[in-house]
Amino acid sequence: MLDIAEELNPWVEEGRDFAVATVVAVDGSAPRGPGAALAVDAHGTVIGSVSGGCVEGAVYELCVQALQDGRTVRERFGYSDDDAFAVGLTCGGVIDVLVTPVGAQAPPLRVGVSAAARKEAVALARVARGPGDLLGRALLVRPDGSCEGGLGGHPDLDRTAAAEARAMLDTGRTGTVEIAEDGSRCRDGVTLFVESRVPPPRMIVFGAVDFATALVRAGRFLGYHVTVCDARPVFATRARFPDADELVVDWPHRYLRRTETDERTVLCVLTHDTRFDVPVLTTALRLPVAFVGAMGSRRTHEDRSRRLREAGITEGELTRLRSPIGLDLGARTPEETALSITAEIVALRRGGTGLPLTDSRVPIHHDAAGGEEGKTHSWTAA
Known part of the structure; x- marks a missing residue:
């Protein structure tokens, strides 16, 4: 209840x-x-x-x-x-x-x-x-x-x-x-x-871009406490993000180092600017969080991965990065992109395949961990 x-x-x-x-x-x-x-x-x-x-x-x-x-x-x-x-x-x-x-x-x-x-x-x-x-x-x-x-x-x-x-x-x-x-x-x-x-899990969106506006709404819909962080005060405003639970004006990596995260926290990096991406991802990939994703093209991903390796990120740590972020839905608009991103988060959380149910042979209602009767794991959003 x-x-x-x-x-x-x-x-x-x-x-x-x-x-x-x-x-x-x-x-x-x-x-x-x-x-x-x-x-x-x-x-x-x-x-x-x-x-x-x-x-x-x-x-x-x-x-x-x-x-x-x-x-x-x-x-x-x-x-x-x-x-x-x-x-x-x-x-x-x-x-x-x-x-x-x-x-x-x-x-x-x-x-x-x-x-x-x-x-x-x-x-x-x-x-x-x-x-x-x-x-x-x-x-x-x-x-x-x-x-x-x-x-x-x-x-x-x-x-x-x-x-x-x-x-x-x-x-x-x-x-x-x-x-x-x-x-x-x-x-x-x-x-x-x-x-x-327990208190709702956190979704931290780095980058106060147009795509972030839709992702904030989708994150709130899924029950996350959503924070938007950007170093540019002209973009990280309440007028642009009325649905955000929290707005932070700070360098993403600096904020991530001081804020509280846990194994349910979702981190979405939408800045696709190496000045912001590489420092925050270097920190994020070493945290025990549920999800780390970054927006960008495949060329951007390859360049970003090279820079992360140069920053000391290991191959094992790099495998945690979901990039380009989102499932392949053919998304174009910010709203479609937000759906793509949150779909990947839910699929990873619940052990879903991301395939159409028409083509899937796994039970429709299943959980990543399975296990004993009635068990709900801490990844669950409130």
């Missing part, structure tokens, strides 16, 4: 009653992953989505019922060969949805929504499977280890749940963990669904 925190928070601030349905497990191909949520208030207003349309009607009815009887339920939706017209996922996957009523008081769910809406780092642990009296119980965990709420079981259950949730928050993961009712780690006890919400 934290993925719709910004939309839900006005309801929380108004003290409005609502019910929220959250995808807590996925098996096979499914349109939305763990953490996807849909909320319904007492007036029937809907926010969010759990399936992109396949089972929204049935989930809506479950939320309405939860508002009426105050009960938390877990429901499974999947495709049925025996009854193809039954409510289910036409893509062939299976999702488990936890439906929880949220009253006007301020339990961890409401506090978690407000914290996430403020871009604070929080983890929300909920009992997704276990004894009926524990189902839906929630514990809010912050990075410093402080907690709100409780799961209501054995005294050690909250302590273990808090430790597990904090570990998942540290890496920005969302998924499930199995804990016994006495707080020990084992299967067939209590299944916790832990949602982590």
Whole structure:
């Protein structure tokens, strides 16, 4: 539910009653992953989505019922060969949805929504499977280890749940963990669904050029905190970049050396001027960031690569450079170019091939790392 925190928070601030349905497990191909949520208030207003349309009607009815009887339920939706017209996922996957009523008081769910809406780092642990009296119980965990709420079981259950949730928050993961009712780690006890919400990843665009304007909008659309940096104050203006979260007038390499980056950060160098490109790329290619791309023709790329080698960049470091930046879409306009660049970022992030789905033989809904049920890695944009 934290993925719709910004939309839900006005309801929380108004003290409005609502019910929220959250995808807590996925098996096979499914349109939305763990953490996807849909909320319904007492007036029937809907926010969010759990399936992109396949089972929204049935989930809506479950939320309405939860508002009426105050009960938390877990429901499974999947495709049925025996009854193809039954409510289910036409893509062939299976999702488990936890439906929880949220009253006007301020339990961890409401506090978690407000914290996430403020871009604070929080983890929300909920009992997704276990004894009926524990189902839906929630514990809010912050990075410093402080907690709100409780799961209501054995005294050690909250302590273990808090430790597990904090570990998942540290890496920005969302998924499930199995804990016994006495707080020990084992299967067939209590299944916790832990949602982590961390501040949005950064996209830093170097070069206040026309193409950057469109890339800023695309980056914001994908959930990035977007910074535009250029050494020329006449170009790095709010009038030219109204959608940027931050504007910086400084030499790109100097700013990059002092600003904070992490393994989710995306760096896009659009200056295609060696005075700016080579110094900033020399710094960027040695940082543990997610993506380093640079704009320019293939001739520019060859010349830039030669200059980077002369600056001391190794062949291994140079292989991290995505240049010319973007996928081959035949892009011409700034908007098309921004789509090309962000498509490459998403493909690298998710392990996509960049091929048309018509020609691809891999599952449509897949992740670069795969792995355990419901696992979402820290590269995920909020």
